[in-house]
Amino acid sequence: MFYLKRFGWVILAILLCVGFESVVTSGKNFDYVYRMCVLAGLYVTLAVSLNLINGITGQFSIGHAAFYQVGAYITGFFAATGYKGFASNSLVQQLSHIGVNATWTVQGLWLVMMVLAGAAGAAVAGFVVGLPSLRLKGDYLAIVTLGFGEIIRIVCQNQPALGGAYGMKIEPRINSMWFVWLLAILCIAVCRNLLKTAHGLPFLAVREDEVASSAMGVDVTKVKVTAFVIGAAFAGAAGALLGHFEGFVSPPMFKMEVSFMVLTMVVLGGTGSITGSTVGALLLFGIPEWLRQIEDSHHNPILVSAGSVLGFAIMLVAAVAYVRHLIHHFHGEKKAKTQRIVGTFAAALVAQFFLGMLLNLVPALRDKSWPYADLRWAIFAVTLIVLMLLRPQGMFAHHEFSVARFFKRPKEAAA
Amino acid sequence: MLTIEGLHVYYGAIRALHDVSLEVREGEVVSIIGSNGAGKSTLLRTVSGLLRPRQGKITFMGKEIQETPPDQIVRLGISQSPEGRKIFTNMTVFENLQLGAYTRKDKDVASDLEKVMDRFPRVRERMKQSAGTMSGGEQQMLAICRALMSRPKLLLLDEPSMGLAPNLVTEIFSIVKELNADGTTILLVEQNAVRALEVAHRAYVLETGDIVLGGTGKDLLTDPKVKEAYLGG
Ligand SMILES: Nc1ncnc2c1ncn2[C@@H]1O[C@H](COP(=O)(O)OP(=O)(O)OP(=O)(O)O)[C@@H](O)[C@H]1O
Ligand SMILES: [Mg+2]
Numbered sequence: 110m111f112y113l114k115r116f117g118w119v120i121l122a123i124l125l126c127v128g129f130e131s132v133v134t135s136g137k138n139f140d141y142v143y144r145m146c147v148l149a150g151l152y153v154t155l156a157v158s159l160n161l162i163n164g165i166t167g168q169f170s171i172g173h174a175a176f177y178q179v180g181a182y183i184t185g186f187f188a189a190t191g192y193k194g195f196a197s198n199s200l201v202q203q204l205s206h207i208g209v210n211a212t213w214t215v216q217g218l219w220l221v222m223m224v225l226a227g228a229a230g231a232a233v234a235g236f237v238v239g240l241p242s243l244r245l246k247g248d249y250l251a252i253v254t255l256g257f258g259e260i261i262r263i264v265c266q267n268q269p270a271l272g273g274a275y276g277m278k279i280e281p282r283i284n285s286m287w288f289v290w291l292l293a294i295l296c297i298a299v300c301r302n303l304l305k306t307a308h309g310l311p312f313l314a315v316r317e318d319e320v321a322s323s324a325m326g327v328d329v330t331k332v333k334v335t336a337f338v339i340g341a342a343f344a345g346a347a348g349a350l351l352g353h354f355e356g357f358v359s360p361p362m363f364k365m366e367v368s369f370m371v372l373t374m375v376v377l378g379g380t381g382s383i384t385g386s387t388v389g390a391l392l393l394f395g396i397p398e399w400l401r402q403i404e405d406s407h408h409n410p411i412l413v414s415a416g417s418v419l420g421f422a423i424m425l426v427a428a429v430a431y432v433r434h435l436i437h438h439f440h441g442e443k444k445a446k447t448q449r450i451v452g453t454f455a456a457a458l459v460a461q462f463f464l465g466m467l468l469n470l471v472p473a474l475r476d477k478s479w480p481y482a483d484l485r486w487a488i489f490a491v492t493l494i495v496l497m498l499l500r501p502q503g504m505f506a507h508h509e510f511s512v513a514r515f516f517k518r519p520k521e522a523a524a
Numbered sequence: 525m526l527t528i529e530g531l532h533v534y535y536g537a538i539r540a541l542h543d544v545s546l547e548v549r550e551g552e553v554v555s556i557i558g559s560n561g562a563g564k565s566t567l568l569r570t571v572s573g574l575l576r577p578r579q580g581k582i583t584f585m586g587k588e589i590q591e592t593p594p595d596q597i598v599r600l601g602i603s604q605s606p607e608g609r610k611i612f613t614n615m616t617v618f619e620n621l622q623l624g625a626y627t628r629k630d631k632d633v634a635s636d637l638e639k640v641m642d643r644f645p646r647v648r649e650r651m652k653q654s655a656g657t658m659s660g661g662e663q664q665m666l667a668i669c670r671a672l673m674s675r676p677k678l679l680l681l682d683e684p685s686m687g688l689a690p691n692l693v694t695e696i697f698s699i700v701k702e703l704n705a706d707g708t709t710i711l712l713v714e715q716n717a718v719r720a721l722e723v724a725h726r727a728y729v730l731e732t733g734d735i736v737l738g739g740t741g742k743d744l745l746t747d748p749k750v751k752e753a754y755l756g757g
Contacts, residue, residue, distance in 0.1 A: 307622060314612055314623050321610035324572060326598030326627035326674060 122294045126287035133286065143286060147354055149394050150289035151347045154296045156374040156390035157383055158343035161300050163372070164380035165309070166336035167316030168242050169251045172258030173371045176341040178363035179234045180227030180348025182265060185277035185358045187226060192280065195219055216283050223349045224292070231345020232338045234261075239337030243330055258368055266360040276359025283353040292350065296343045300383050312336060316381075370394075525550040525709055526571070526602075526678055531580035533563070533570050540566040542733040544580070548678065553700065553710045555720035555741065557754055558730035564713040565607045567730070568680045571711070572604045573597040584678070599627045601677035605684060607713075609667040613656025617647060620655050620666055624673030633673070640669050643699065661692045668699070672708075679703065681712045685719065697723050717754040721745045729754070 133143055159173045195201060196215050204218065205211040241253050265271045272278075303309040314322040315332045323329045352358045374393045378385025526548040533541040540563045548554045558564050569575045571582060573594035582590045589597055603624075612620050621640070625633045641648040644665050650658060655666060664684060671679055681700070685693040697719050704710050714720035721727050724741035729750060737750065744750050 310615075310619060310623055311626065313615065313619075317612045317614055318610055320574060321606065321612065322623070323574065323594040324598070324604050324606055324610070325623045325670070326595045326603075327623070328593070328595045 118298075122291060122298075123287070126290040126294070129290060130287040143284070145395075145398060147284070147286050147289050147350075149391060150286070150293045151351055152371070152374065152390040152394045153293040153387050154289075154343055154347040155371045156378070156386040157293070157296045157300055158340040158347075159371050160375045160378075160380065160383060160386040161303070161312075161343075162336045162340040163375055164382065164386070165300065165304065165316065166312045166333060168239075168333060168336065170238070170242070170254040170337070170340075171251045171372050172238070172254035172256070172368050173340075173344055174363040174365070174367040175238070175254075175258035175261045176231040176234055176344035177348040177351070177367065178258075178261055178265065178358075178360075179231045179341075180345030181352040181358040181362070182271060182277070182348075183227045183230040183345070184223040184349040184352040185279050186271070187223060188279045188281075188352070189277060192219060195222075216281060217285075220283050220285060220288065220350075220353060223353065224288075224346045227349030227352075228342040228346040231348065232342040234345075235337040235339075235341025236334060238341070239334040242333050242337065255365070255368070258363075258365065262360050262363050272359070274360060276357055276362075278357050279352045279355070281353075282356035285350070285354075289347075289350050289354075292343070292346055297383055297387065299339065299343075304383065525585060526711070527581075527583040528567075528571070529581045529583075531567075531570065531582065532578045533566055533575055534578050535566075540733055541570070541577075544730075544733070544735050546728050546735060546738065548709060548711050550709055551704070551707070552725045553704045553712060553723055555712045555714060555724035555727040556730055557714055557717045557720055557727060557744075557750075559754075560715075561732070562730045563733045564730055565682055568604060568606075568682050568711070568713055571597075572602060572680060595627070598674055598676075601675075602680065603671045603674040603676035603678075604680040605664075605667040605671040605682060607682040607686075609663050611655045611663050611666050611670065613654070615655055616652055617655050617658070617666060618651045620670050621673050624670035625675075627674055632675075636673065636675060640672050643702070644669050661688050664688060664692075664696070668696075672703070676708065678709045678711065681710060683714055684712070685714065685716050693719065717750070718745070721750075 129146075133139055133146055136142060155173060155177060159170070162168050162170045162173075196219070201215055201218065205214045207214060238254060238257050242250050245253060266274050303312060311322065311327040311332050314325065314327055315329055319329050322332075351362070355362075370393060371390075374389035375386050376389075377393060378387070378389030528547070529545050531541055531544040532539070544563075544567065546554075546556075556564050556567065566575065570577050570590075573589070573592055573596070577590050580590065581588060584597075584600060584602060587600065589600065589602075592600070612623065615623075621637060625636070646662055647665050647669050650662065655663065658666065664686070668681070668684060671681075684696050684700070688696065693716065700710060700712065700723055712720055712724065721741045721744050726739065727741050727744050728735050729737040729744070737744065737747070739747070745755070
């Protein structure tokens with residue numbers, strides 16, 4: 110019965126993903142939308158998997174792009190060396206007649222293998238990076254993970270065997286949006302099960318107090334490394350899918366900005382909340398893309414202004430959350446009165462700055478030369494400052510989305 | 525049950541315990557008293573594996589455990605209510621108790637929970653409450669409950685009466701007695717020397733890392749040196 114139920118969920122997830130893909134591909138000129146949906150799915154996977162390390166287990170890891178890159182480069186390497194042999198393998202040839210379309214079956218099998226290989230490779234990297242987390246805390250661990258990310262990128266950039274600065278071509282390109290989203294759902298499901306069941310308790314315990322956890326019999330070492338391994342494996346799987354989707358991998362795809370973006374998604378959503386990471390990923394991926402699109406085709410000034418106002422508002426909230434998060438991180442929970450006053454002033458200044466900018470922006474909307482896309486990063490940074498001031502715990506704090514909550518009456522004193 | 529021989533513990537270059545030897549027999553309550561910084565908490569942390577001794581031997585039920593990691597020590601049957609409680613403040617009371625039983629795979633966890641709750645009705649009332657919002661005394665009780673959930677053979681209590689109102693202190697010590705009467709061996713560290721000696725079968729006095737005195741609780745209560753130094757003359 111239990112397995113039957115679980116099997117049902119898997120089927121449902123697959124149907125949903127396939128359905129989603131067919132809706133997207135039924136539109137006219139769906140290329141752009143399709144691409145956005147694939148990337149959004151990958152970012153959801155990245156954010157939710159980083160949340161496992163960062164939010165749920167409390168390890169301040171900020172080099173998530175490294176695991177993404179390991180997964181992608183592993184596929185790149187195998188695609189260059191092994192795909193032809195794989196496709197002409199007699200067993201694969203036989204299997205290929207089972208499916209509807211022989212090419213699809215071969216490519217599907219290959220993609221599954223590559224996702225597993227990417228996940229495995231990244232898991233090993235996660236294990237290696239997870240080890241220092243046993244000795245380092247907070248900002249020190251952050252520096253190590255950041256450094257690891259850069260090392261991986263620079264090593265790839267300088268390895269002729271891995272294509273150097275140019276990167277590697279990946280043949281064949283395999284577009285599979287539904288598979289990307291299936292991975293995202295799997296990642297969410299794994300993390301949710303960890304959080305909701307007794308298996309997850311030790312992870313949360315380690316986040317709160319390592320000494321107390323080990324006094325309870327929790328193997329803190331194992332928990333921390335496990336979080337790194339699982340988190341990295343999902344990022345690696347996402348990397349493998351990215352590689353086959355793009356048809357190439359190259360070092361700039363895994364710049365530090367990617368790590369920061371994913372970290373910001375987690376912080377914006379509320380560290381520890383899976384719902385938060387998912388929504389954070391969709392928003393922070395979606396809004397900059399939207400700004401970019403506006404730049405490409407600003408025909409409708411009203412739409413554009415509405416878009417930027419909304420974008421600004423959301424970014425503002427994100428910014429506050431970010432700074433507050435950092436303040437908490439570096440100065441502990443309690444803030445001095447002066448700090449609070451300074452914070453309020455800073456928030457007021459930032460708000461004014463934004464207001465001014467917004468007013469300047471509206472007439473500029475008709476000016477083709479306004480660089481929305483370039484503004485993205487500036488907006489990004491400032492937004493985070495603001496969100497952290499207003500809501501340091503992120504949009505969802507530790508909470509998860511639940512249907513039941515809508516039907517519950519608010520209690521007088523929340524327990 | 526627990527034998528400590530020639531234990532030396534250092535924090536870097538700082539010596540915290542010097543050649544400490546002591547024994548806890550099955551069924552006893554053993555108290556360790558000593559002033560601030562004497563090394564009492566250090567001793568408990570070393571027994572529960574959170575610190576590694578530089579030298580010496582700790583034997584628990586015939587097994588040397590000075591090199592055993594803390595999570596394994598819990599599995600052997602030693603559990604600790606640490607100094608400053610160290611409860612998980614962002615979790616509910618129930619989750620704290622679940623973590624207390626983390627090492628157990630048997631089916632009696634639920635019935636043990638009931639037993640523990642019968643002894644601490646104040647904790648039962650607050651099962652769903654976030655542990656950090658409980659009062660100091662309630663948190664202390666929770667810390668003890670949590671330690672009991674692993675069904676320890678030897679329970680280590682580090683200053684269970686710290687920061688509690690006098691009537692709660694009395695309650696805590698009577699619970700210590702009850703637990704012991706039900707068969708749990710207890711090693712207790714306390715600032716409150718009178719109470720600690722009253723409840724103990726045997727006790728030791730720790731002074732800047734050295735055991736300077738040992739004996740039955742009654743003997744130490746009447747010992748002139750102890751009286752002067754710890755019982756207020
Ligand atoms: N992590 C640490 N690093 C360095 N020194 C430490 C550390 N923990 C304890 N010490 C030192 O070791 C000595 C013994 O400390 P311990 O905590 O065991 O004392 P205690 O007897 O429990 O005192 P109290 O009654 O105040 O709790 C003290 O001098 C203390 O400063
Ligand atoms: Mg102490």
